[in-house]
Amino acid sequence: MSASAEPGDEAGIVIVGASLAGLRGAEALRRRGYAGPLTLVGDEPHRPYDRPPLSKHVLAGELRPDATGLPNLLPLRARWRLGQAAVGLDRKARRIRLADGAEIPFARLLVATGARARPWPQADGGALSGVFTLRGRDDAAALRAALVRGPERILIIGAGLIGCEAASCCRDLGLAVTVADPNPTPLARSLGASIGGAVVALMARAGVAFRPGIQVETLEGDASGHVRRAHLAGGGAIEADLVIVALGAVRSTGWLAGAGLMADPGGVTCDGACRVLDAGGTPSEDIYAAGDVARWPNPLYGGRLVSVEHWGNAVEQAEHAARNMLSGPEDQAPYAHLPAFWSSQFGVNIKAVGLTEGADAVTIVQGSRASGRFLAVYGRAGHSIAAVSFDQARWLPSYAGRIAAGAAFPPILDATDQPGIEALPPGFPPPRAMRMAPAPGGLHA
Ligand SMILES: Cc1cc2nc3c(=O)[nH]c(=O)nc-3n(C[C@H](O)[C@H](O)[C@H](O)COP(=O)(O)OP(=O)(O)OC[C@H]3O[C@@H](n4cnc5c(N)ncnc54)[C@H](O)[C@@H]3O)c2cc1C
Structure with missing residues (x-):
């Protein structure tokens, strides 16, 4: 597809996932001169907003959840389909299907559906009131409101970045917080225990009770369905009236089931140019992916498949995918990114x-x-x-x-x-x- 709209091309470009990668991809398309129809589909009701402040300034009460909107860097002239999940993809007919049954044709598609918080593994424990995950603006608003009510004992399950940031906010609010993790230190998986030890010291200084080597097995509620305690593998329990489940993320690929693409809960597999691979490993000519949802052979890592759940990659990869979406098959540039x-x-x-x-x-x-x-x-x-x-x-x-x-x-x-x-x-x-x-x-x- 050339940068200017092809005459009679009603389908245009559709972006599924109206968040950071979706927005920056759309802007890059326009910046590069694409003048045709552009549709952004998002299952959240909100225009794109920024997630990093959610686990920092929003929980701490320094920023309202609805003050996190991402700026539009240029006029998009896009059609927004918000509050509508894409639920299916027909590659042959080049259409996506929305939850309300509507179908949207596309000439090129950018998959930017990111990831969602990994839920608590048992549905009954996860459904208790007082149990939260943190991924979106609405999650942050609900969690902030619960923190303001002054819970007596907070338990954070998982000491990754979001668990640690949430613990920090809880202490800023003067709330008692325990962080439980199976590893010896926070951030052990991402930074290792040698460096994670520095976070143990930060937590101790801030008054966080860090419990290493802990595997939470079940969450128990009271008669009203509110969480009261967490039971641990090997016996013992931690009392809590608010639990933050911070167990990482699952890529949002379920809507691609049956589309014949290489996609699973670990992500959508692309070639080096961000083109999504079909089940046989052939790159699609018209479907690209970017951001948290994508994994691709990164030339900086010898072509090893890499997926990156960070802000900077969502921006850069979306811009790169947009460039390739407007280029011919002979001009598909590989995407190299240092996370x-x-x-x-x-x-x-x-x-x-x-x-x-x-x-x-x-x-x-x-x-x-x-x-x-x-x-x-x-x-x-x-x-x-x-x-x-x-x-x-x-x-x-x-x-x-x-x-x-x-x-x-x-x-x-x-x-x-x-x-x-x-x-x-x-x-x-x-x-x-x-x-x-x-x-x-x-x-x-
Ligand atoms: C609380 C929090 C704090 C963070 N802090 C940092 C930080 O400090 N530094 C950093 O580098 N990174 C941080 N990140 C990571 C960063 O925000 C992500 O890497 C970035 O948001 C990825 O953008 P994305 O557009 O690829 O995916 P997402 O932001 O996940 O957006 C995907 C969008 O697609 C929507 N969607 C999913 N499925 C469908 C469907 N079927 N149909 C329609 N829409 C769909 C989702 O609801 C979502 O709106 C943080 C993330 C979170 C959650």
């Missing part, structure tokens, strides 16, 4: 670049864990693969390029306050202990 994320919790700004997966060593190259301000680099087989900073982001960009280039580990010697290179085992938990951890590649949801 990066940030988090703020307990007054500390955490930033990371690269993928820590498979790291065999980590070393502090600036600052110290004892001071709570440091920059750590992860290595695998002598190459630098990732870096994380705690209140020390100034130098992170210097490491990003080297990590992308697979530089030696550690990549920069003689940094000004380098304490001496001591490689530590990163301390990633064994797979057995990761039942409650986020889906592969995912950190946030």
Whole structure:
């Protein structure tokens, strides 16, 4: 499809998923000159909004849930179908079906349906009042309202980024909070226990009761159906009148069932150009994917399939997919992306670049864990693969390029306050202990 609308082309481009990737993809299409029909379909009733503030400023009461809208960077001239889930895709007829039975034709389709919070595994426990997950604006509004009512004992199940950020907000509100996780430290799966130990210290200082090595098995409610306690594997219980289930995310791919695409709860598989693969592994000419829902062979990782649940990837991949959607088959550019994320919790700004997966060593190259301000680099087989900073982001960009280039580990010697290179085992938990951890590649949801 050329950038200008083809005469008589009524179908145009349809984007399913009206959030960050959907919006930025739509803007990129217009910016690149696409003038044809453009439809955004979203199952939420809201225009695109930003999720990172939900587990930070919104829970803390610093920002209203409805003040999180993403700005439109240029006029979209789009048709919005909000509050309508796409429930099916007919690739041959090039139509998507909506929950109300309507069908929308497309010439090109961008799948940007992201992910949803992994629910509590038992439906009865998950349905108790006082049990929350956090993914969308409405979740954040409901959870914030419950926090304002002043629960006596909060339990957060899962110490990934969202669990930790929520715990930080609870303490800012003066609420008693316990965080339970099967691993020895928070963020153990994403950063390893060596660096996760720094978050244990932050939690202790903030007054969070962190319970490592804990597997919550069931949630029990009272006669009115309100949560009262969590029962633990191996015996014991934690009393709680508010529970936040922070078990990671599941990609929103159910609506693609039966469409003959390579899609499952782990994501939609694409080729290097963000074109979705059919079940036989052939890239579609007209269906692309971007954002949390997509996994693709990332050239920076030797073509390994990677999926990234971070803000920056949703923006960049959507813009890249938009570029390819407007290009011919001979001009499909591969998408290379160095994953990066940030988090703020307990007054500390955490930033990371690269993928820590498979790291065999980590070393502090600036600052110290004892001071709570440091920059750590992860290595695998002598190459630098990732870096994380705690209140020390100034130098992170210097490491990003080297990590992308697979530089030696550690990549920069003689940094000004380098304490001496001591490689530590990163301390990633064994797979057995990761039942409650986020889906592969995912950190946030
Ligand atoms: C609470 C929270 C805090 C976060 N904090 C950070 C952070 O600090 N730093 C960072 O880098 N990243 C953070 N993230 C991650 C970041 O927000 C995501 O990577 C980003 O939102 C992904 O955008 P997306 O458009 O791909 O998917 P999503 O934002 O998940 O959007 C997908 C949209 O598609 C809709 N949808 C799903 N199925 C259908 C269907 N069948 N039909 C129609 N619509 C559908 C969904 O309802 C949703 O609106 C956070 C995420 C959350 C939830």
